[in-house]
Amino acid sequence: MARYEVNEAAVAKARDLIAARQYVLDNEWGDVQPDADASNAFLERHGWEDYAAWHLGLKVGAKDGTKARYAFVYGDLRRVHRSGLIACIYRAAEWRHKQVETAANDLLQELDKAAGIE
Template identity: 45%
Template sequence: MAITLNRDALRHAEKLIDAGDVVRDDRDAWSEHQPDADAENRMIERDGWETYASWHLGIDRQESDETKGRFSFPFGDFRKLRRSAILAIESRAAQFDHDEIARAAKRLLAKIDAD
């Protein structure tokens, strides 16, 4: 598995922060608010794979284009970026040596907390 930073998603996350579309929740809240498979499927049907991809900081280009397995490290509920998701990404990415994603999450967190 060769997960790399999804730069388009990073730009999307930065735009959400700039627009104030952020829920400033605590670390443990992500498990309650992370979209489940049904929500993901509805979103893909409604908005397509490109939009789905824009909500994930990780991308595995070895996986097929239109599969959920291609995308990892989700950072929002398809409406707003969630601080709790960024905290989870930073921790999990560092744990699995996805250093570029961990650094991006750290920068996003700093931007969220600065606003």
């Protein structure tokens, strides 16, 4: 099974976006999750470093600058999505990537606090 480590740059970006109130609270993640076309267009405009910052997980052993390296996208490449963080928690828990699960859960708690969700 693939192993993932937490992408600290992505955690920092998500925290910055939450603090700036750049988040969406209610939507269906499947409807807004970036697809291949959106990801490719973002990569062309912004490069790998910015692309990586939208992914909470880094696949151990995969090369930087490849899509195989980055997993657990949490936003639409513009804003954090609450449903995206929940999807990250679920997927990470399902595949036993505990560090990524914990990071996503911590971000969800920060977002909920910022949004006044109790």
